[in-house]
Amino acid sequence: MASLEVEGVTVAYGGNLALDGVGITAERGRVTGLIGPNGAGKSTLFDVVSGLRRPSAGRVLMDGRDVTRKGPARRARHGLARTFQRLELFGRLSVRDNLLVAAELGPGRRHAARLVEEIIDRIGLAEVADVLADALPTGVARLVEVGRALAVRPTLLLLDEPAAGQDAGETERFAALLRSLAGDGTAVVLVEHDMGLVMSVCDEVHVLDLGKVIAAGPPEAVRRDEAVLAAYLGES
Amino acid sequence: MDQFLAFTIVGLSTAAIYAVIGSGLVLTYVTTGVFNFAHGAAGMLAAFAYWQLSDGWGWPVPVALAVVLLVLAPALGLFIERVLLRPVQHLGEAERMVMMVALLSGLIAAARWIWDPNVARPLPTFFADRTPIHWGSVTITWHQALTMAVAVAVAAGLWALLNRTRTGAEMRATVDDRALAGLTGADPVRANRVAWVLGTQLAAVGGILIAPAVALDAQQLSLLIVSAYTAAIFGRLRSLPLTFLGAVVVGCMESYLTGYLPQNDYLPGLRLAAPALLLFLALLLFPHRRLRGRDRRLAPVPLPSMRGALVFAGTVVVFGVVLATVLQGTDLITLGPLLPLGVVALSYVPLTGYAGQISLCQLSMAGIGAVVWAHLGAHGQPWALVVAVLVAAVAGALIALPALRLSGVYLALGTAAFTVVLDRWIFTLPSFHVLGVRIALFEQGSLEVHGPSMLGLRLDGERGLMVFSAVCLALVSLGVAALRRGRFGRRLIALRDSEAAYATLGGNLLVARVAVFALAAGIAGLGGALYGMQMRTITADQFNLVAGLPIFLIAVIGGLGYVGNGLFAGTAFVGPNILLDLASWTPNLVAIAPALAGMGLAGSPDGIVTRFRREWDPVARDRVVLPALLGALALAWLLRILDAVNGWVLLAGVLVVAFALREYAAARLRSPAEPEVPVEWWGVRRPWRAEDGEVLARGIARG
Structure with a gap:
């Protein structure tokens, strides 16, 4: 069963439709890509899915359960975690404490400290574990957000441009991390501008443009899709 | 019907003044993004200055008006813009707000200093000698007509300024995006300056017009602003027409309450508190967003070690014991509140420092704690102290529920409104019954407070209570440190x-x-109970909004993220009380000091406590200087107990020795005893150390 189903979600800012009847699905054990030009509505969709913004129409289902009217905290308890395009770290806490706050709120709270150390090892944050989050360079800060999201042991993980600011080597390691997360049975939804990363790790890709899904399917098919090429390169 | 019309006229006349003051507030807020808490105080100062010139020195009214409105008010506006706000422009919203709270507190203290509050200063209304205008059954005095005419003129003038002049366009552009407005050739600094000058002038006009209707009292006039705040909140701090509408609602409501509120013991306070209640409701009902983007600069919240916290707590207790043993006579009483108010100030650390909730009602929570203790702890039962803390905590939780919708300056306003409701109405109520339980507050006067009985001891003397307060402050400091960890x-x-x-x-x-x-209110409640014990009698006035502002200011200056802030704030706020008896002017100096300190915030925005720690760290780490300092302090204490030196010599001697030792320790740190050995001689001219390998490896990697 799909971990996440978004059906006909519409969000209006004033008279403009940021999302117009968007439907996507994400399944456990798979990495689902969500791409599109700037302003396509990707982050707005994440806000709707995570409960920070209520849609004017449409439904959000997690594991078949309608959570459209539930707040962000309830969705988190259903297993959702996310990162933010504009960083939302707890800047005055150390990296370790950032993860600890999350772990203590999640299902692993009984062994929070151990869980945090495992995550620090897994994504390579040992060197910065005691650094204040505000002092981190952007690339590392994004990784800490991923780590913090993992600390609530999510079954559905929304990542908003997690690899921005990483060099080639770091991106390579990050791709491996994403694959291993999916291998653990997590449904990963990835918003990313790095097409190389998207095409190499995603099992399925949805393309958003001007608030609508204009294509969906395996990466290879999407890459050749006429509508996608037009959206990215402009009408010829 | 005639009576209703008469109250309406009075209401509209008051509304006109609120509209003038409120529009000044909106003008400065939309242009500069600073909410002027001192707006009413500016009007108060103008009213006093006008009285001084016209009544005090006998200047002709037009000259006095011209000097106040065209010289003094603009000068104050420029002072605010240039001296107070520009240094904190790059800091956060909270710091700018602290500046304005400091100005409010400072202007009230300054006015009380200049104009003795015990002298009555009646200010005549304008055109008092002319016969009122009769219009059917309605009578309008010339003063009332003038206020309404001024409000209409202000409305027209502001409309023309904002929509028909280049300056107005610059001001509106600065609202939307300061940097962008600058790029298009507008001058944001000039727009700010114009806004401050105009805003202060409007406050001055309002202050002069309203002063004849109320007593010329610094605190009362400054807090009349609550009504104008409510009007401005109706306008969501943005819209001038809605602000005028809000002013009409507030002005008429006050007038009708005066006329129609039934006379009994419980309701007179409600009329006084009504504008604050309305402000609280307006804040909750009208959706609002912050003018500027999110504040990214937050107070640092260092992680205290448990060992450090224990050492600090021990120091607090020793400090209390030393104070209790060296102070004599009136000093014991004037310095009594030091540790209790330190507990109240410490409540800001979790609330504002950690959780970022700006509350101006912590002293009211202390008042609740003090009242509960005064009634239940009359025989010193320790459980009553627990109840006092719990009742204050429940009150704190009750404020939190509506305040959930508010943040930043709106939360500060909401909590300030709550404080005004408490001290003007709730605290003035006679006792009443709720569900069969008798609730007694200040019994419309003062309350006697006694110390607790513990471990077979009745702590009713100043010295015992001081040590008890020190133990409480030490325990709360430890608790806050544990909370942070x-x-x-x-x-x-x-x-x-x-x-x-x-x-x-x-x-x-x-x-x-x-x-x-709830937690912060509980801590403040404990502080309030301790404060009451030290003061022996308490009145509602000791816990009002204006009394609480300096504590907030000192806590901010100390640094809201630091556990040590309780001791610092108590000492910095109450310590200067030793100067009270020195000369006739020293009490005024002591009263204005917190405001002046608050205005100096830009000097160390992260707090004095961190600076203090940095400066004294060399002493704490030095194995020679620290014992020497402790020995000197112990000796000084002994000499004082044996009455070999007096208090002033003790204070001066301790300060001289401490600072000298600090300099010595810093000098020792700067020049290590052992001379620097060049790296190629490591292991030759001095023994090879374990860490040398790593130092070399790092140097090579960097090269």
Whole structure:
């Protein structure tokens, strides 16, 4: 069963439709890509899915359960975690404490400290574990957000441009991390501008443009899709 | 009907003044992004200055008006813009707000200094000698007509300024985006300056017009602003027409309450508190957003070690014992509140420092604690202290529930309104019954407060109470340190740093905010009970809004993220009381000091406590200087107890020795005893050390 189903979600800012009847699905054990030009509505969709913004129409289902009217905290308890395009770290806490706050709120709270150390090892944050989050360079800060999201042991993980600011080597390691997360049975939804990363790790890709899904399917098919090429390169 | 019309006229006349003051507030807020808490105080100062010139020195009214409105008010506006705000422009919203609270507190203290509050200063209304205008059954005095005419003129003038002049266009552009407005050739600094000058002039006009209707009292006039705030909140701090509408609602409501509120013991206070109640409701009902983007600069919240916290707590107790043994006579009484108010100030650390909730009602919570203790702890039962803390905590939780919708300056306003409701109405109520339980407050006068009985001891003397307060402050400091190190403290900081992230991780905003309000109110309640014990008698006035502002200011200056702030704030706020008896002017100096200190915030925005720690760290680490200092302090204490030296010599001697030792320790740190050995001689001219390998490896890697 799909971990996440978004059906006909519409969000209006004033008279403009940021999302117009968007439907996507994400399944456990798979990495689902969500791409599109700037302003396509990707982050707005994440806000709707995570409960920070209520849609004017449409439904959000997690594991078949309608959570459209539930707040962000309830969705988190259903297993959702996310990162933010504009960083939302707890800047005055150390990296370790950032993860600890999350772990203590999640299902692993009984062994929070151990869980945090495992995550620090897994994504390579040992060197910065005691650094204040505000002092981190952007690339590392994004990784800490991923780590913090993992600390609530999510079954559905929304990542908003997690690899921005990483060099080639770091991106390579990050791709491996994403694959291993999916291998653990997590449904990963990835918003990313790095097409190389998207095409190499995603099992399925949805393309958003001007608030609508204009294509969906395996990466290879999407890459050749006429509508996608037009959206990215402009009408010829 | 005639009576109704008469009250309407009075209401509209008052509304006209609120509209003038409120529009000045909106003008400065939309242009500069600073909410002027001192707006009413500016009007108050103008009214006093006008009285001084016209009545005091006998200048002709037009000259006095011209000097106040065209010289003094603009000068104050420029002072605010240039001296107070520009140094904190790059800091956060909270710092700018602190500046304005400091100005409010400072102007009230300055006015009381210049104009003795015990002298009555009647100010005549304008055109008092002319016969009122009769219009059917309605009578309008010339003063009332003048206020309404001024309001109409202000409305027309502001409309023309904003819509028909280049300056107005610049001001409106600065609202939307300061940097962008600058790029298009507009001058944001000039726009700010114009806004401050105009805003202060409007406050001055309002102050002069309203002063004849109320007593010329610094505090009362400054707080009349609450009504104008309400009007401005009706306009969501943006819209001038809605501000005028809000002013009409507030002005008429006050007038009708005066006319129609039934006369009994419980309701007179309600009329006084009505504008504040309306402000609270307006804040909750009208949706608002912040003018500027999110504040990214937050107070640092260092992690105290448990050992450090224990040492600090021990120091607090020793400090209390030393104070209790060296102070004599009136000093024991004037310095009595030092540690209790330190506890109240410490309540700001979890609430504002960690959780970022700006509250101006902590002293009211202290008042609740003091009242509960006074009634229940009359025989010193320790459980009554627990009840006092719990009742204050419940009151804190009750404020938190409506305040959940508010943040930043709106929360500060909401809590200030709550404080005004408490001290003008609730605290003035005679005793009443709720569900068969008799609730007694200040019994419309003063309350006697006694010390607790513990371990077979009745602590009723100043010295015993001082030590008891020190123990309480030490325990609360330890508790706050443990909080910072624990799960709840982390959550509070997380909640402040990113509400969105905290919520999407499954955190419950409501529970955390209510809990921290309750916790902080409980701490303040304990401080209030201790304060009451030291003061022996308490009145509602000791816990009002204006009394609480300096404590807030000192706590901010100390640094809201530091556990040591309780001791610092208590000492910095109450310590200067030793100067009270020195000369006739020293009490005024002591009263104005916190405001002046608050205005100096830009000098160390992260707090004095961190600076203090940095400067004294060499002493704490030095194995020679620290024991020497402790020995000197112990000797000084002994000499004082044996009455070999007096208090002033003791204070001066301790300060000289401490500073000299600090300099010595710093000098020792700067020049290590052993001369620097060049790296190629390591292991030759001096023994090879374990860490040398790593130092070399790092140097090579860097090269």
